[in-house]
Amino acid sequence: MTTDAVIETRNLTKVYRDFWGRKKVDALKSLNLTVQRGEIFGLLGPNGSGKTTSIKLLLGLLFPSNGEALVLGKPASDVAKNERIGYLPEESYLYRFLNAEETLDFYGRLFDISGKERRKRIDSLIQQVGLNRARKRVLKEYSKGMTRRIGVAQALINDPELILLDEPTSGLDPLGTREMKDLIRSLRDEGKTVVLCSHLLADVQDVCDRIAILHQGELKELGRVSDLLSIQDMTEIKVGGLSDEAKEEIRQVVARHNGNLVSMGHPSTTLEDLFLKIIRESEAHPGRRYLPEREGEQPTEPPVSSN
Ligand SMILES: Nc1ncnc2c1ncn2[C@@H]1O[C@H](COP(=O)(O)OP(=O)(O)OP(=O)(O)O)[C@@H](O)[C@H]1O
Numbered sequence: 001m002t003t004d005a006v007i008e009t010r011n012l013t014k015v016y017r018d019f020w021g022r023k024k025v026d027a028l029k030s031l032n033l034t035v036q037r038g039e040i041f042g043l044l045g046p047n048g049s050g051k052t053t054s055i056k057l058l059l060g061l062l063f064p065s066n067g068e069a070l071v072l073g074k075p076a077s078d079v080a081k082n083e084r085i086g087y088l089p090e091e092s093y094l095y096r097f098l099n100a101e102e103t104l105d106f107y108g109r110l111f112d113i114s115g116k117e118r119r120k121r122i123d124s125l126i127q128q129v130g131l132n133r134a135r136k137r138v139l140k141e142y143s144k145g146m147t148r149r150i151g152v153a154q155a156l157i158n159d160p161e162l163i164l165l166d167e168p169t170s171g172l173d174p175l176g177t178r179e180m181k182d183l184i185r186s187l188r189d190e191g192k193t194v195v196l197c198s199h200l201l202a203d204v205q206d207v208c209d210r211i212a213i214l215h216q217g218e219l220k221e222l223g224r225v226s227d228l229l230s231i232q233d234m235t236e237i238k239v240g241g242l243s244d245e246a247k248e249e250i251r252q253v254v255a256r257h258n259g260n261l262v263s264m265g266h267p268s269t270t271l272e273d274l275f276l277k278i279i280r281e282s283e284a285h286p287g288r289r290y291l292p293e294r295e296g297e298q299p300t301e302p303p304v305s306s307n
Pocket residue numbers: 016017024025026027045046047048049050051052053054090
């Protein structure tokens with residue numbers, strides 16, 4: 001295992017077989033990849049491409065048909081290493097009649113964390129995942145997004161070095177998604193390693209340092225997000241305050257150098273940023289509203305009542 005590798009797989013392969021030992025599915029074919037300490041690594045791929053199978057192999061919940069995986073310097077089959085790992089499964093199976101505090105206390109006890117330390121961690125995790133107002137409510141009353149949050153808190157109760165998150169943002173609204181992404185980044189800033197699977201590509205793009213793309217059990221792409229997304233033969237220039245004459249001059253310069261002016265206009269923000277801005281403004285100025293006939297203009301303040 002290389003010095004700072006937290007996960008290293010060599011020809012990791014999984015074939016699911018039926019009761020008679022006949023091959024049913026080649027779920028993972030000779031996967032070779034390394035995840036370094038302190039990075040956020042995204043495992044992407046369409047449904048059935050082998051993401052969950054990979055995670056279960058890393059946790060030692062499945063045995064490989066071939067190849068091997070080292071996790072935190074130990075063979076994946078050594079389940080004792082799982083004490084240093086946090087895992088958020090695609091669907092959390094939590095006790096519906098416990099509240100948030102009781103749930104985290106239950107899992108804290110499983111890890112033999114002392115009472116004092118448990119209380120400290122529970123308090124800080126509940127704050128971190130934004131469940132403070134719902135800490136005494138039983139989980140059966142939780143929305144999908146709230147259930148996801150308590151699932152993440154549960155995955156972090158043992159203060160893990162490596163965190164495996166299967167669809168961490170599914171079911172979260174844009175505010176919750178932003179908070180979850182901030183939380184994932186803060187885990188990396190604390191030196192932890194995060195591996196996440198997600199279908200929500202915008203979230204992955206935002207938060208991951210490197211990604212692997214699987215398809216039908218095969219690794220199809222691997223690299224830094226910034227490298228994979230950069231378009232090498234395009235040049236982007238963003239300039240503020242240009243006059244129409246200056247823009248025209250730029251067009252002429254591009255033409256003189258046989259360049260192909262693909263677009264020149266106003267860059268756009270992301271839908272996520274726009275959405276968050278509107279919600280924050282609405283919280284700051286309750287009552288302001290958008291009038292459809294004034295499309296493109298600023299929202300108006302409500303009329304001031306005279307009585
Ligand atoms: N217990 C099992 N028995 C037989 N086949 C299985 C089993 N679990 C998964 N598979 C098959 O293995 C392949 C990979 O499944 P896996 O759950 O790893 O995919 P995934 O990428 O996580 O998909 P999704 O995005 O839908 O969660 C699929 O064809 C799936 O049907």
